[in-house]
Amino acid sequence: MFVFIIRRVLQTIPVLLGVSLVVFLIMQMVPGDPATLLAGEGATKETIESLRHELGLDRPILYQYVDYVLHAVQGDFGESLRSSRPVLDEIMVRLPITLELALASIFITVVLGMIAGIISATKQYSAADISIMIVALLGISLPSFWLGLMLIYFFSVNLHLFPVSGWGTFSHMILPAITLGAGGAAIVARMTRSSMLEVVRQDYIRTARAKGLKEYIIIYKHGLKNALIPVITVVGLQFGALLGGTVLTESVFAINGLGRLIVDAIRTRDLPMVQGGVLIASVIFVFMNLAVDVLYRYFNKRIDLN
């Protein structure tokens, strides 16, 4: 197990390097010369040249890349073109907010999704099952940002139950968390349902019955633990959609998080910010995946060893 963790951590290094390379290369594709842009209109050739030298833009690409990575590892992602503050600082102000939102959404995704899936599976083909499955289908089909808008309209504008936008109190969290978490909850619900249905058909359930156990013990003690194993994978995959989805949700609810920061940076062509933001978000995601993998392996070692 320990060996597995070490191996897995080592595996993330090339991935992280790859990510940083991809982000770096993408930024290189931006048309226009950063030095020229920075220098502004009417700057002389010498000014631009010296600016280029200062920014290290006259060195080979590989060198620039390595330079970037070395700085990044130390926390230096350059400065925002817009605010001139270090990229990392800007990100750090907003990251906790995004993480809170992500956490609240994961809660909804996992808890709501699993409960719905279990109800569906144990009462297969009942009215509850069918309605849950229909809602789940809708859940994966609705654009999250539209859901957010509709929620705002009905609950904030009409019913005045929640604040329209912003962040800070518990009631600020509810609508955005639902918006962000609903899609994932739908997927988890479907997965939990099919996994439980699959598990209930297994031989060991028959053995449990032959032992004379009560039905609900069979389902919840013997069935559920097995059924949740593949659901872990799905939840892990949902992290990605969740992190990415913060971009949209934060825009809809005007929340000052990392997602909105990146989007604004794209609009204002604040490339160091985009680069830093995407990189940091991806690094967080890679480590999240690592954690999920380890967790999955812990619950699933029986399958691996077969």
Add this chain to the structure above:
Amino acid sequence: MMMNQDADKILEVKNLQTHFFTDEGTSKAVNGISFSLNKGETLGIVGESGSGKSITSLSLLRLIPSPPGKIAGGSILFKGEDLLTKSEKQMRSIRGNEISMIFQEPMTSLNPVYSAGEQIAEAIRLHQKLGKKEAWDKAVDMLRLVGIPSPEKRAKQEPHELSGGMRQRVMIAMALACHPEVLIADEPTTALDVTIQAQILELIKTLQKDFGTAVILITHDLGVVYETCDRVAVMYAGKIVEYTLAKEIFTNPKHPYTIGLLNSLPRLDMDQVELTTIPGTVPSPYNMPKGCSFAPRCAHAKSICEQAVPDLQAIGPSTEVSCWMFTPQWEKAYEAQEKVGI
């Protein structure tokens, strides 16, 4: 029925019918079987795949999945009481406690996420109402009893850490933990290596003697029957065609199907150019032939065989056969115009 002391009979099945209702029609998987089991006796139920032997065993414990299956008729008398009239709650207290069952695939029949000890202790806690610690200790004792070395260590292990033979021993331990009076073993050795097979059968036999448990052993292997069973019922297409002592099956088989089965066993004592088979195939349970279900494949079939189903008839002190050949009407029956089959 067999001439036995009724007091000795622990299980008596009369005309059991288990049907399955599906889109393709009604499958009469078990189509009227009757047999009995005495205390401490081993009864073998032999048949090919699809003969209904597994369904029979599941029916005894009423573990048939209820759509699409249903026990459609007959009675199962356990210690004099009909199991088919009992409530689910009553059945639950019988399962794993007075009647236990072990299955063919020990790999998939044990829950992968719980330890061996926990799965055994669970049954003990449930039926014997012991506390956690006592149940666990008993579980470890059972593991020792079924011949697993270092039982304390093994009890904490999960099924994937055990070998196939060990898993089956765990299943046996689990089944016998509450000292049931009947053990149903559904092909317990089919999925195991040949050397382990012998060990497991030996184990079952020993424990049976120690606990006085009656055993119903379901198998397709006639050799196993000879070694371990007192009596045997041969099943074909949902019915029992021959019901006799285990030794008699080999020395004096009566029913054409039994004879065919024995003939198809490869022989070690002479060279065989070709293996003998029984021509034809097993009829579909959705579409049973009218009359004797073996008739289409039987070399001796006469017209009466195609028209009416023979009942199980006693033709000796300990043998029953369901075949028209052994009835008084046989001499008068006409030969079939055409031999149906292949």
Add this chain to the structure above:
Amino acid sequence: MKPEVVINNTELNVKERKSPKLRHWKAFYKKFKRNKLALVGGYIVLFYILLAIFAPLISPQDPYEIDLVNKLQTPSAEHWMGTDDKGRDILSRLLYGTRLSLTVGFVSVFFGAFIGILLGLAAGYYGKWIDTVIMRIVDVLLAFPGILLALAIISALGPSLINVMVAVGVFSIPMFARIVRGSTLSVRKLEYIDAIRALGATDFTIICKHIFPNILSPVIVQATLRLATAILSAAGLSFLGLGAQPPSPEWGAMLSSGRDYLFSAPHIALFPGIAISTLVLGFNIFGDGLRDALDPRMKK
């Protein structure tokens, strides 16, 4: 995927060469038809495709025509879905927007599938270092959470619908590569592949005739479901202002302006959302149905 078709298709069983594939597809079609829900999904998709094709003919108004006098009107007889902030008829804009959404969806998924299939085939068939390299690339692509990769690409290339197609396309590659690789690996392991190689078949023939038919089913299912995601992603990117630019009647962009007027004219946000949801729902149901019909393990 179980290559049951291909076993019949090999040179070893010449008699049955032509028929089993047809039988296979017929059986699949029958199974699919039994799933009424999936059929509904298919009809929805078809409906939208028809709307897209005939948009110019059925649109009541010109989607670009500005009519500031009549702006922000709620649904009425003249404008079934009302007008937006510039007085344009929402229904007409939605109809024309169908073309944009479907185009973005199909182009990006096709692009992603094409490259993904190539990568997956190469990785699965040739194995060893090619496999490792390709899978590392896929891992890197998958290391970006959600649409962040697409965002990065758009930030470099600039906001436009075409760039959205590229970005979403790249975003779709990893899934296809993985699935194709998996199928390729399982077919490649079959002994008969070694047999026909010994008989002299070239890699190209093997890939085309034997491996490709087997990867088709999972690819088609994945493509259909991916279309759903792609359309959602594209709409999201446009919503953020990074995709189709005004005055384009793209649904995501319409939602963006709908958001500005959410309190005063909620209908602007309502209808495009319904349009997106229904189309995506159609693809999802249809894709689910395809997957159930093609999965040999499906229980009755």
